[in-house]
Amino acid sequence: MVSLPPSVLFASPVVEAEIVVVDEHVELAAPKYSPYLRGPPTDSFRENLRSDTKYITSWISAGWNNDVMTYMNLLYLGKITDRVSVIGTFTPSHIGGDAPPIPFGEVFNVSKFIQDSDVPMVEWDEVKNPDSETIDAIGCWNVWEAVQYYEHYPRGSAIPDWLGLDISYTRGPDWLKLIPNYEHDKCSTFWALARLAYPQDRNKSIGNAQPSPQYHITLDPDEHMLCYDYLYYACAQQSFEFDYDYAPQWKDVGKHLYWSDHVADTAALYVKQLLGYPEDGETPPYITIHARHGDFSGWCWEAEQPEDCFAPLPVIARRVREIQDEIRMRKGIEIPDSHVFMTSDERDEKWWDDVKAMGWVKVDHTAMNTVELYGRWFPVILDAAIQSNGLGFVGTDRSTFSVLSARRVTDWHDGATRMVKWGKKDADAHRKRLDSLDTP
Ligand SMILES: Nc1nc2c(ncn2[C@@H]2O[C@H](COP(=O)(O)OP(=O)(O)O)[C@@H](O)[C@H]2O)c(=O)[nH]1
Ligand SMILES: *[C@@H]1O[C@H](CO)[C@@H](O)[C@H](O)[C@H]1NC(C)=O
Ligand SMILES: *[C@@H]1O[C@H](CO)[C@@H](O)[C@H](O)[C@H]1NC(C)=O
Numbered sequence: 001m002v003s004l005p006p007s008v009l010f011a012s013p014v015v016e017a018e019i020v021v022v023d024e025h026v027e028l029a030a031p032k033y034s035p036y037l038r039g040p041p042t043d044s045f046r047e048n049l050r051s052d053t054k055y056i057t058s059w060i061s062a063g064w065n066n067d068v069m070t071y072m073n074l075l076y077l078g079k080i081t082d083r084v085s086v087i088g089t090f091t092p093s094h095i096g097g098d099a100p101p102i103p104f105g106e107v108f109n110v111s112k113f114i115q116d117s118d119v120p121m122v123e124w125d126e127v128k129n130p131d132s133e134t135i136d137a138i139g140c141w142n143v144w145e146a147v148q149y150y151e152h153y154p155r156g157s158a159i160p161d162w163l164g165l166d167i168s169y170t171r172g173p174d175w176l177k178l179i180p181n182y183e184h185d186k187c188s189t190f191w192a193l194a195r196l197a198y199p200q201d202r203n204k205s206i207g208n209a210q211p212s213p214q215y216h217i218t219l220d221p222d223e224h225m226l227c228y229d230y231l232y233y234a235c236a237q238q239s240f241e242f243d244y245d246y247a248p249q250w251k252d253v254g255k256h257l258y259w260s261d262h263v264a265d266t267a268a269l270y271v272k273q274l275l276g277y278p279e280d281g282e283t284p285p286y287i288t289i290h291a292r293h294g295d296f297s298g299w300c301w302e303a304e305q306p307e308d309c310f311a312p313l314p315v316i317a318r319r320v321r322e323i324q325d326e327i328r329m330r331k332g333i334e335i336p337d338s339h340v341f342m343t344s345d346e347r348d349e350k351w352w353d354d355v356k357a358m359g360w361v362k363v364d365h366t367a368m369n370t371v372e373l374y375g376r377w378f379p380v381i382l383d384a385a386i387q388s389n390g391l392g393f394v395g396t397d398r399s400t401f402s403v404l405s406a407r408r409v410t411d412w413h414d415g416a417t418r419m420v421k422w423g424k425k426d427a428d429a430h431r432k433r434l435d436s437l438d439t440p
């Protein structure tokens with residue numbers, strides 16, 4: 001990034017929004033750029049903002065599914081504050097930091113989302129030219145320091161650097177935090193966050209902006225491009241809300257984020273290839289297991305033996321049988337063990353041999369050459385898409401990856417889902433409830 005005089009870059013341009021008229025004689029196709037913007041991407045993001053439109057943005061900073069949830073939270077906050085959400089790329093924190101970021105719109109179908117949900121959004125690369133060397137100074141809210149007590153700085157993210165943003169943060173007021181002074185919860189409610197989107201409470205909460213790291217500019221939080229450092233912990237009423245049926249960030253937003261055609265088609269192709277079905281035929285009904293291991297081994301303190309921590313395969317198999325029974329009862333469809341996929345971050349080959357011995361199919365990205373054919377992001381994206389399009393899903397309790405897949409299987413396919421408990425011996429021991437199909 002070159003150093004440009006920052007003085008000109010933090011004021012809104014003094015241009016009035018003009019309606020961009022597309023010459024109908026030349027341009028019969030869909031407009032080239034979003035109606036929420038003045039035109040194609042500009043070097044400073046401010047040049048592209050409409051004066052009759054307000055925007056909201058935020059950054060990501062965790063595993064991919066956490067980040068998907070964070071963008072869903074941003075979209076929900078945008079919906080309730082009548083702002084257009086500006087969404088960044090996904091950052092490769094868990095797949096190798098050297099992998100390139102992947103645009104949101106390559107993974108999800110943005111135009112279908114806007115149409116189905118009526119929630120407006122644009123992607124950052126539509127707003128600001130990704131090749132721009134202009135640094136934009138901007139004021140943002142620091143939510144992180146208002147909700148936790150260990151890190152005395154705003155939540156970090158790779159996104160602002162990529163966007164060429166030099167951010168002056170204002171610490172959010174203490175009332176952002178749902179449970180005052182409680183160190184074990186980090187939720188701030190959507191409506192607490194929304195108070196800062198309007199002048200009355202904004203005015204009472206500004207005045208302590210910290211200088212930006214690059215140019216040491218001090219700016220109150222932006223009103224045109226409202227921004228918050230981190231919204232993963234935003235909730236409507238309680239933490240871990242994606243687990244609950246009422247969650248508005250899922251019901252009104254997340255549910256409408258369908259895969260892009262490229263992702264959906266590739267996932268369907270994988271299912272057919274792995275099961276030996278013709279590529280041009282229908283995808284058969286199937287069940288997917290997500291066995292989340294990896295860094296979850298850091299949560300094993302209740303397990304007396306290391307092997308007691310994650311659920312053993314026979315325990316998972318019991319959940320698979322429950323799903324098979326439910327689908328048979330509810331839909332009259334028989335899904336054999338040969339149509340059960342295993343997806344996992346487990347690397348132990350012996351464990352995978354045991355999976356195959358169960359009669360289940362490994363979604364094997366090495367054998368399928370996924371990275372070479374589709375890039376570093378696709379193993380995780382395809383596993384998520386495969387999970388989401390089954391008629392049954394067995395997930396791992398406390399994994400956001402599993403939670404999103406379970407919700408998709410339920411809402412998109414009226415499918416059957418179970419979460420396997422883990423962390424100690426017999427953690428998933430449960431009585432099969434005969435009175436109800438819904439065995440949580
Ligand atoms: N390809 C693949 N990657 C996985 C799988 N499970 C976990 N991972 C990786 O581990 C990360 C876990 O972080 P996240 O997506 O936030 O989900 P969570 O940690 O389970 O809540 C994923 O984003 C993947 O990079 C899996 O079944 N398949
Ligand atoms: C907020 O402060 C600005 C600038 O001081 C002022 O113009 C505006 O009227 C204030 N709004 C409210 C609702 O107090
Ligand atoms: C989005 O969905 C629409 C309607 O299903 C489809 O026509 C379009 O090709 C999709 N776009 C992408 C990028 O997947």
Ligand SMILES: [Mg+2]
Pocket residue numbers: 062063066400
């Ligand atoms: Mg995670």
